Each structure stands twice: as C-alpha cells, then as structure tokens.
Amino acid sequence: MSDDGAVGEERPVLSVRNLVKHFPITEGVLRREVGRVRAVDGISFDVYPGETLGLVGESGCGKSTAALSLLRLEEPTDGEVSYRGESVTDYDSGELKAFRREAQMIFQDPTSSFDPRMPVGQSVAEPLLVHGMADRRRRRGIVENLLERVGLSASDYDRYPHEFSGGQKQRIAIARALVVNPDLVVADEPVSALDVSVQAEILGLLEDVQDEFGLSILFISHDMAVVREVCDRVAVMYLGEIVETGPTVDIFEEPQHPYTRALLASVPSIDPRRRGEGVELSGDVPSPSNPPAGCRFHTRCPEIIQPEGYDFDQQNWRAVMDLRVRLEQGTLDLDAAREFAVAEGEATDPEAVTREELARAVRDEFSIPPELTDHRAERVLQDALSSLVDGEADAARDLLADEFETICEREHPDLRDTEAGHPAACHLHREAVEADAVRSQTPED
Amino acid sequence: MATESGDPERFEDVDWDELGGLAVPRRTLAFVASLVAYALLLGYDYLLVAEDQPTIPVAGWNVTAVDWLFLLTLLAIVFYGVVPLVVNRRLTVHYWHQFRKNRAAVVSLVYLLVIFVVGTVGTAFIEPPQLDTLAAYQPPVYSSVPADVPVSCAGEVVDGRCQGTWAHPFGTTGQGKDILKMVVFGMEVSMQVGLIATFITIVLATAVGTTAAYLGGYVDEVLMRYVDIQLTFPTFFLYLLLVYLFGGSLFLLILIFGLTGWGAIARLVRSEALQRSEEEFVRAAKGAGASTPYVIWRHLVPNVSNTVITAATLLIPSLILAEAALSFLGLGDPTVPSWGRVIADGRGDLSSAWWISTIPGFFLFFTILAFNFLGDALRDALDPRQEGGE
Structure with missing residues (x-):
C-alpha cells in the first residue's frame, strides 16, 4: 500500500479535494441554464486504509450526491478525487472500469437496488461478468460461496429479490459489493431502511468484512447513533459543505459546530448528565438552489452571533x-x-x-x-x-x-482548527469575533 | 488460483489480470449462430438461385422476401420469447396462474395458436386455391341456395335448391376458389402481417425508447423529436405513392407498417425506461463497471418488456385489420389471398352468395377479438404492481 516516501504516515486510499457537484436547472428546448442546485459545494476529506469515515448530515444535504460524484457515477462539476494517488477525475473509460473493481457502493434502498427480473445470484455475479469472467460455473461457485459467507444459503442464488426481506437484501448487497474484492466501499445509508434489530446485524456484518479484508469504508448516514457505532472519523455536512470533521470520539465529546451539536442532540441519550441539552432547529432546510449567504447555517443556527452593539438574550x-x-x-x-x-x-x-x-x-x-x-x-x-x-x-x-x-450572514466561515483540536467551520471559533469584524475578506454571496 | 480438493473458489482468490475479454451468454451465442446460418441461406437464395426457381427444390418452396422476414421473426420469438419462458419456469408458472384467471383470454390463446399453426404449417401441405369457373358459387355444407346461383351444383339439388357438400365445406367464390383454402391462406397472410410488422415495430421502439431514456440529454431530444415528426407523417399517402410506383406488394406493406408505426410505442417504452433507469439497480450495474449497451440490454429492456409485450399484442390486431382494409380497397397485394380481398370479392354477390364475404369476415373478426382479449389479459398478468404477491 504505502510504497515510496511515506514513512510512518499512511497515505489515504481516497482523497477528495474541493469536490463540487452542481445540477443545472434548465428551461426550454435550448436548455438554457436558469440556475443551479449546489448539491455539493466544495468538500474535502481523506479516507485512510482500513478506516471508516462517516459522512453525516440531514436528508438533502448532498451526502449521497457526494458519494455518487466521487465514484463518478455522476460526473463531478469541479474538484479533484484521487484514489491511491491517481486522479479518478482524469480516468479514461478503461481506467474507470478498473477503478470500479477497487471501489464499490452499497445503496440505501434494498428494494430498488436489485433488478426485479434477475435472480439475486446473477445480480451478485454481475460485477464478475462485467469484468470478464466468462465461465458461468465459476461465477456461480464464487457467488454461492460468498452468499454463504454473508449469512445466506447457496440455494438463494436462483431466487428473486422480492422473495427476500430488507435485511437479507442488504446482506446480498454487501455480497455484491464484495465480490470484486474492492479496497474501498461507499455505503450510502446502508441501514436506514431497516428495522433497528436488523440494523445491528447488518452493521456487525459490515464490521466483520471490514476486519477480514481491511476495507476502507465511507459510511454515509443521517443517524448519529449508528455513526457512533461504526465510524472512526466523522465529517459533518450541511447544505453541500463540510462544517466539522474529526475523530468520532472528539466529535461526540466536544462538538465544535452548532449544527453538530444540534445533530447530536437528536440522539436519545440515557446519560442523565446529558439531559436537557436538547437543541431544536428552527425553520426549514434552505433550498440548495439558493443557499443562504455567509454561513449557510445562519438561518437556523441557535448560536448565531449577535449583531454588534446589541445585547440580546x-x-x-x-x-x-x-x-x-x-x-x-x-x-x-x-x-x-x-x-x-x-x-x-x-x-x-x-x-x-x-x-x-x-x-x-x-x-x-x-x-x-x-x-x-x-x-x-x-x-x-x-x-x-x-x-x-x-x-x-x-x-x-x-x-x-x-x-x-451579523457576521454569520456576511462572511462565509472556512474550516479552521478549533481549541478541541479538530477543524470546524464556524465564526464562533474566530479569535476576533466580538471585536470589530474583519472586513479584509470579501464577503461571499 | 486453481480450486483445490473441491473447495469452492473464493472471490478474494480471483486473479483479475488473467481475466478479460467478453463474456457472452449462451443464448446470445445460439441466436447469433442461427442468424449467421440465416444470413448464409439468405445469401444462397438471392445470389445462387434464380428468381423463378424454388429455393428448396425438394419441397418446391420458393422462399419469398416476406417468408424470409417471417423466418427471422420466428427465430427472434423462439430465442427471446419461448426459450426464456422455458428456462425461467417458476416465473412462467407465476404468469400462467395470473393469465389463467381470464377465461376468454385462454380461449383466445388456443384459437390464435390454431390459426398460427394452420396458417404457417398447413399452407405447406395444401394446394393453393385454383380458379375453376364450373365450381363457382357452391354454398357451404349444410346450407342451400337456389339452384340457379351456382354454375353447376356440386351437390344434390333438392326442391330446386343446391345443397352444399363436404367437397367445399365453406363454399366457393365466384371464381370457383375454395373458401376454406382461401381462409387458411388468409391466416398465413394475417399472421405474417401482424407478427413481422409488430416485430420490426417493437425492436425499433424498444431500442429508441430505452436509449433515449438512459442516455437523456441531446440524444433523448433528437430521438423523441424525430418520433414527433414520424407520428405526424401521413403513412397512408406514402403507401399509396409506393403502390402507384411499384404496385401493391405484401412485403412493401409490412415494411411500411413496421418502419413507420413504432413512434407511439417508443414513447411508452421511454417513459417506462425513464422510471426504471432512476432505480438503484441501474446505478449498481454502472458502479460495477457495466457499459451503456450492457445496462440497456440486461436491465432496462427486461424491465420494460411488460409494456412492450402488452403494446405488441394490441398492435397486432390493428395491423391485421389495416391490411384487410387496404386489401378490401384493392390496394393490397393482388397475388396474395388476403381475407380483406376475399371479402371485397364477395361484396357484389352478397344478395345471392352471402358466404363469400361473411366467412372470411368471421375469421377476421374473431382473430381481432382474440388478440384484444389476449392483450388485456397479458396486461393484467404482467402488471408489475401484482408481482411479489405470490
């Protein structure tokens, strides 16, 4: 894995820099662009070998779009994705196909992620077929073996998706992602469609296969409780941007961004000392086609900075x-x-x-x-x-x-290191907040 | 990476670099092989056999252009209709249970199978109807007409009425042609028109509809705007022009029907495929590294097949009816014993010889009805909303 240079420091498997995905809103036959939905607006993170990085945020904040763009299932608008030092964004079709073998995806909805007209065995074997394994019997042997290893039976090969429960289908989805022996798996809300008891089984299976094969996992979820269970590090997304990132323990112990605090407050806690920390967010999630100026969270932030010269409760x-x-x-x-x-x-x-x-x-x-x-x-x-x-x-x-x-609506905060040691994007962590607002930076609009 | 001592191979043991090339399913291989054989025979017929000589001298069968198209259609039906039904027996049984609920459709299916077999196989064994003025206007069996209607009554004359005989169970036309034979040859014509033109239609409609839906953008725009133009094109006048230039021919008629009638179905297929291509299994296939043609062929086409099959079964009767109408108007192929032509022939004799127009009319009517019943039942049986609940 780490070959030249990198001594001690492990090199990331996947490295994302300023990834942007905008969807144009077009009108008329000539497809004139009248606006853009800024689904993902410049996010950066790294995934290291064998680790699980959680990407969390509310529905519609661009997590899934980020996953699809970094795998180039959607073409990113801008930014750089590199896999083991090679630029994924520059891959030609042949290299992209080889990359598909290294990086696999598990989808959210187990019902729609299998072709209803294909026996599940064939769906699992599909990546083998696509990558040139012409021998039917060999494909079948590998897939039957794999189905048994994810907790199903070999005879399930010929059954159709509607004959399985959601949890079973998600096991099959894991098998399909594993069958080409990838190094990176992007799991897009893999358990959010499942019952809580089944969630635990699937997360356990995911953890087992990660340990066995040294997988790196990008785990996308809106459920902080699940994220705490499975992730080593967490990146919190809001409206297409990452607002805070750090080791899971730090994020859960010392959240630095008000949005993270609000998300964490949504996790039921049995710890009596943590009661009463409930934070309720006001308002709706703004539309990503017209995100708020300045800090995108200022329209809902409970800790929004007060205007100069006034003293509110x-x-x-x-x-x-x-x-x-x-x-x-x-x-x-x-x-x-x-x-x-x-x-x-x-x-x-x-x-x-x-x-x-x-x-x-x-x-x-x-x-x-x-x-x-x-x-x-x-x-x-x-x-x-x-x-x-x-x-x-x-x-x-x-x-x-x-x-x-307030400064929150005027200036866009950048990710910067906080006292807790991990970066967050919030004006509260600016040294000179209460002093005169520094107008050296041009306000973003 | 060899599997040793019977242990099943594990995915992590696969050496990916040794793999490569194209994995083609067996059915596709067999279909391609039969297409090659078909092409060779076609080449033999057109390059080596003189036009007026029979292609297969032993059987005395001069294979016409329409026959060649019909063979191709049947090949496709066998490989992509019959074989999948046999292979996926559980799915077939499921569909059959749904289909069986509709009695009228089951009767229709039997009737249509009889028409199909008699029309395609039967015509090889019976002589084409011959002109025989002496045998003109014979009434059907168990019926009688005044003795002065037929030129000479083949059966008994009782009380001045000529009785029908088993020699001509459906009677004869004004030219003395046996109507039973005309009906049987008409079956072949109707099946050829219905099946070949529908085959061409659904191939084009499926290809255009799924491609437009999956690729989207400008491809979608160009293909669908072409469909708009084609739908407004006056096909009937094009056919009139071609009949004027080249004379009526069944081959021409089928080609016109097939090449210009697919627009509406392409739209249906596109809207269905649009929904399907948004589903995650399409993305999963793409994420596995599958190419665009692979995704369209292996995922989109099977998932729009319900729409296509239902549209096809409802298209066939309208094509048969259209062919009969054109033949009735005298715009059909004069060398082909189409039902429409027999009906037109008997039109002038309706007062004296009712059976000439009526009997082919009955067959036409019931065939259309049967296809419509079949289409409705298939639509119900294949409805994806019922799937899963076994």
Missing part, C-alpha cells in the same frame, strides 16, 4: 433572526397573523385586529417576548414591526437587516 435573538429570515424569503403571511389574533381572542374578526394586536400576534408567532431586554434593540424591532403591520414589509426587512446585521 440568545433565544430571543434567534427568534428575531427567524422573523428576519421569513421577511427575506417574503413568506410572512399577515393575514394568518390576523387569524391568529382572532383565535387568541384579541379581536372578533380579522378586519377588526388593531395594529398593536397584529404586531403582538407576529411576535407571538416567532416567540419574541413582548419586550426585549435591550432597549435599543426593542426600539428597532418596534419600528420594524410597525412598518410591517402598515404593509411595508420591504422597509421592515431593510431596517432589520441594517440594524441587526
């Missing part, structure tokens, strides 16, 4: 930010707020709601308290709300944006 600051996000999106519905006021018993019909009542209803909707502790901030908010109830949503939006501007 953090929870209230988040609530005000939620109002701002909605105003930016233009999805704030005043009529709904009127209905709400009526439902609260403040007025008899939507038309009769006064300006003050309406402003109060808006505050209620976003859980902003009737009065903020910071008087200057309260004054700004009152002005904005009165513009809003007068129907001047744009004025309200601009006022709030001017007064309550």
